[in-house]
Amino acid sequence: MRRKSFAEDRCPVARTLDRVGDPWSMLILRDAGFGSTRFDQFETSLGIAPNMLARRLETLVEAGMLERRLYSEKPERYEYLLTDRGRDFQPVLKALKAFGERHYPKRRAKL
Numbered sequence: 001m002r003r004k005s006f007a008e009d010r011c012p013v014a015r016t017l018d019r020v021g022d023p024w025s026m027l028i029l030r031d032a033g034f035g036s037t038r039f040d041q042f043e044t045s046l047g048i049a050p051n052m053l054a055r056r057l058e059t060l061v062e063a064g065m066l067e068r069r070l071y072s073e074k075p076e077r078y079e080y081l082l083t084d085r086g087r088d089f090q091p092v093l094k095a096l097k098a099f100g101e102r103h104y105p106k107r108r109a110k111l
Contacts, residue, residue, distance in 0.1 A: 019063035024048060024056045026093065029065060029082075033090045037079040038071075065089060 006014035020026060024046070031045050043053055057080055060066040065086040071079045082090075 020060070020065065020089065022056070024052065025060055026096070028053075028056055028060060028080075029086060029089055030093050032066065032080065032082050032086060033093060037081055039078070039080075042080075060086075 006018040009015055009018070020029065027046055028042055031042055036042055036045060039050075039053065039057070042048070042057070043050060046053070048056075057066065057068070061068050061080070063085075064083055066080045067083050068078050068080055071077055
């Protein structure tokens with residue numbers, strides 16, 4: 001079942017969430033901001049299924065957040081680099097991090 005699209009919504013928050021509103025996409029963009037560029041790096045860091053990662057990367061490329069660039073011809077391999085749009089999104093992730101640190105701090109184990 002496909003979710004409702006907000007791509008044409010009047011609200012810019014809704015339009016943005018239409019492109020990056022799922023947790024996996026945000027975490028991919030976070031890792032890209034930390035320097036990850038290759039499929040296996042994202043897969044290892046996130047523990048995401050390869051088919052789901054491939055779909056999310058494709059969506060982020062279509063949304064103009066990442067650029068897909070060939071780095072090896074044999075075998076054919078691609079890297080995913082932040083575009084200007086993807087770099088412009090990094091402060092949003094930093095704000096989410098600050099919010100999470102303040103309102104959802106990591107809980108310490110009870111002894």
